């Protein structure tokens with residue numbers, strides 16, 4: 001390890017905290033995972049930086065009167081290899097993967113950090129965030145000791161195996177086509193750009209993650225002076241080919257193969273265009289690259305298309321979905337599977353199924369309260385704001401129901417000078433390839449009409465370009481004589497956004513007739529942010545995605561193709577898309 005460089009931010013010291021090494025994880029009867037901690041060790045912490053990045057050096061403080069006077073190093077944790085989570089007012093949880101910094105085998109370290117005061121916890125937490133920021137702001141000065149720069153930013157926070165798979169995926173035309181064929185998505189981008197051509201005319205544009213180059217071509221159609229299409233995957237070569245074949249627009253577009261974190265551009269941009277949204281808006285962690293591109297390339301007061309995103313959330317009740325997930329674990333209930341007792345893994349399997357967010361298009365009538373939303377302003381947000389997103393939940397149930405979890409979707413805004421356009425993925429709106437996502441609780445809650453539902457949605461970014469989701473939901477009650485809310489029943493869930501359960505081949509939760517559904521739609525008021533369903537789900541319960549694509553294909557091309565043979569349609573679409 002090198003010593004801290006003199007160019008690095010000054011080291012900061014913190015005292016008076018105890019480390020509880022994590023010895024094991026225990027799963028109790030209610031399927032909660034509880035960490036078991038070892039004996040506490042008093043430590044001090046110093047935040048430093050060397051050429052590998054920022055790190056915290058924890059040192060043991062010898063107990064008063066101890067013979068040893070020398071401060072002994074407990075551990076050194078590099079921030080880019082550490083996940084730090086506030087687990088309580090005075091408690092932080094640390095998990096550290098030190099595989100990159102030891103010559104030996106990969107090691108995971110987990111511990112709790114207990115502070116004497118909440119203030120100390122807050123200060124230490126913000127100092128860590130600040131240090132992360134400073135580290136990435138330092139430019140490469142020379143070939144000397146300090147070499148932390150934005151060039152390493154992507155690599156330092158994303159595992160190389162994850163990035164490799166990610167860019168391999170986007171390097172294939174098949175997947176670019178899939179996005180392009182989401183006509184709600186592509187059509188909204190097209191309309192937003194063309195209707196707001198005044199924002200593009202004569203302007204320098206950067207297309208952040210250009211993929212096939214489709215948005216760059218839209219910007220050029222809208223009159224951009226020049227477009228820099230930055231694409232990190234091998235798709236950049238195909239984009240070059242596609243753009244070259246679209247003369248004369250091609251004269252005003254330059255494709256740059258590389259990451260927006262690394263490439264250099266000859267001039268600043270007046271406007272950025274990008275499609276960086278993943279499931280739940282933030283999956284894939286590409287919004288962070290969009291923000292980095294803003295800081296690197298956009299002129300002050302420049303425009304961003306889109307400029308704002310909102311995550312919408314509401315509790316839902318769906319017995320059918322809950323039963324489906326719970327039943328999957330029944331396999332492990334067998335006591336004699338070829339003579340083998342599978343039950344030791346039953347609880348683990350049960351938890352495993354509930355740790356997958358469900359991705360599908362659901363009926364908005366499954367929502368049992370008005371949605372709430374969380375705003376992310378792409379023009380002002382800091383990249384680090386997306387490392388940890390903490391959303392307090394507060395709803396009022398509109399019916400008596402069993403609450404099975406939290407449903408989420410998002411929308412983004414194109415804030416054009418001429419027209420404002422929202423691209424929405426709300427349930428009941430025309431379905432997109434993002435669908436909606438639902439976090440299902442293994443222990444449902446019971447609520448009465450009018451009862452408050454409170455809780456927290458806590459998203460923590462991880463190095464595989466996704467998030468760990470910590471969901472807490474409580475059935476609450478207003479404490480008589482006060483405005484305070486008391487908790488009656490609480491349920492928690494931990495999910496990995498990277499491991500979703502794509503439920504598109506399943507039957508819809510409701511198989512109502514069109515007439516019944518229409519009647520329901522007319523009777524129910526639409527929740528805020530949700531367009532109530534105008535049409536039934538796929539008439540023959542076939543794969544929703546295929547059916548969606550077939551409907552949209554028919555609409556967009558004006559062709560009268562058979563509506564109820566999605567497989568044939570999809571085949572037809574794939575063959576013909578690139579010649580349309």
Ligand SMILES: C[S@@+](CC[C@H](N)C(=O)[O-])C[C@H]1O[C@@H](n2cnc3c(N)ncnc32)[C@H](O)[C@@H]1O
Nearest residue numbers: 170209210211230231232233258259260275289
């Ligand atoms: C969701 S796709 C959108 C593609 C295209 N703009 C469109 O709308 O059809 C995102 C693209 O961004 C690229 N990408 C992701 N992160 C990037 C980064 N840090 N630098 C450059 N390209 C990136 C991906 O390879 C992928 O092609």
